[in-house]
Amino acid sequence: MMTTGIVESRGQALAIHNLSLEFPTFSGAIKALDNVSINVAKAEIVGIVGESGCGKSVTTMAATGLLPKGRYRITGGSVRIFGHSTLAMNESQLQDVRGKMVSTIFQEPMNALNPTIRIGKQLTDVIMRHEEASLTDARRIARDILADMLIGEPERVMKLYPFELSGGMRQRVLIAMAFSCNPGLIIADEPTTALDVTVQAVILRLIQNRARRTGTSVIFISHNVAVVSQLCDRLYVMYAGRIVEQGVTRAILDAPQHPYTQALLRCLPERVAPKQELEAITGAVPNLMHPPAGCYFQPRCKEAVDLCRSRSPQLEGANGRQVACWRRGVGPETEQGSPQ
Numbered sequence: 001m002m003t004t005g006i007v008e009s010r011g012q013a014l015a016i017h018n019l020s021l022e023f024p025t026f027s028g029a030i031k032a033l034d035n036v037s038i039n040v041a042k043a044e045i046v047g048i049v050g051e052s053g054c055g056k057s058v059t060t061m062a063a064t065g066l067l068p069k070g071r072y073r074i075t076g077g078s079v080r081i082f083g084h085s086t087l088a089m090n091e092s093q094l095q096d097v098r099g100k101m102v103s104t105i106f107q108e109p110m111n112a113l114n115p116t117i118r119i120g121k122q123l124t125d126v127i128m129r130h131e132e133a134s135l136t137d138a139r140r141i142a143r144d145i146l147a148d149m150l151i152g153e154p155e156r157v158m159k160l161y162p163f164e165l166s167g168g169m170r171q172r173v174l175i176a177m178a179f180s181c182n183p184g185l186i187i188a189d190e191p192t193t194a195l196d197v198t199v200q201a202v203i204l205r206l207i208q209n210r211a212r213r214t215g216t217s218v219i220f221i222s223h224n225v226a227v228v229s230q231l232c233d234r235l236y237v238m239y240a241g242r243i244v245e246q247g248v249t250r251a252i253l254d255a256p257q258h259p260y261t262q263a264l265l266r267c268l269p270e271r272v273a274p275k276q277e278l279e280a281i282t283g284a285v286p287n288l289m290h291p292p293a294g295c296y297f298q299p300r301c302k303e304a305v306d307l308c309r310s311r312s313p314q315l316e317g318a319n320g321r322q323v324a325c326w327r328r329g330v331g332p333e334t335e336q337g338s339p340q
């Protein structure tokens with residue numbers, strides 16, 4: 001996939017190039033990723049959006065070596081994290097990358113925090129290990145990051161065990177933990193889906209704010225375009241293991257090109273006039289063991305023509321705006337924002 005000049009000149013935090021991956025099973029291979037390319041520049045905030053099962057998590061987990069060993073097969077492509085090629089790394093090299101360069105924040109903080117150790121010790125241990133800081137310095141850094149996460153009385157919270165905190169507070173602690181080892185890249189994989197909507201918005205904004213201040217790159221993974229579009233510089237839209245559209249967030253929101261992106265946006269209450277009905281996308285994501293011929297979205301697409309049913313469209317476009325759809329060449333007019 002092509003990258004923009006802007007992105008390249010700022011340097012890459014993550015460069016996934018044409019990654020294809022499958023999960024072998026007794027009844028056949030699940031083709032989870034097909035030629036996925038994602039670039040994240042240093043200090044850039046990028047969103048990956050799409051329905052459940054589209055391959056958002058598999059993409060970043062494959063890149064960081066978090067998929068179960070021996071259960072998947074890379075069938076093509078490459079991944080570089082800050083210039084380091086991760087696909088050929090052994091487990092200890094991957095742990096090094098995950099410890100020093102990338103932190104992932106998942107949905108359930110209880111699984112990521114040790115229930116038997118006080119918050120303060122968990123945080124200071126990480127900081128002392130990564131920053132080679134003294135205990136006094138590590139405690140000061142921990143206090144600062146917790147305060148940055150808008151945790152009042154950080155000293156008191158550091159004395160508590162994870163179970164003594166609410167879900168929202170635990171998630172803030174986990175985000176503090178992710179930032180505490182100063183990673184260049186944070187992957188936030190639906191980190192707030194389990195929380196209520198108002199808490200979600202506040203917490204996601206905390207990640208964005210600290211990332212902007214510290215120059216950390218972030219990937220927000222979400223099935224909710226509305227949530228990520230408020231936080232991200234650019235968006236990648238995934239469907240059935242393929243990137244179907246990518247571009248600057250504003251351009252995608254103002255003039256979505258792919259029928260799937262358009263459908264995702266039509267599902268958002270905030271984009272629908274008061275008395276208009278919300279649309280749901282009919283049909284389901286295809287079975288990736290037996291994907292349909294041609295464009296994977298064609299069985300659900302109202303605009304599909306014969307070509308869509310026989311040949312896969314490639315991502316095409318320029319200036320960082322690309323779409324994979326036979327009905328939408330991103331030509332000079334559409335780059336300006338007018339759908340064809």
Ligand SMILES: Nc1ncnc2c1ncn2[C@@H]1O[C@H](COP(=O)(O)OP(=O)(O)OP(=O)(O)O)[C@@H](O)[C@H]1O
Pocket residue numbers: 023030032050051052053054055056057058059068071223288
């Ligand atoms: N360990 C595994 N073994 C077999 N198939 C898997 C495995 N992990 C993921 N998959 C399959 O890969 C595809 C992509 O899954 P993935 O979890 O990346 O989707 P997602 O877009 O992140 O969805 P969600 O939002 O539900 O997490 C799905 O079809 C899923 O069933």
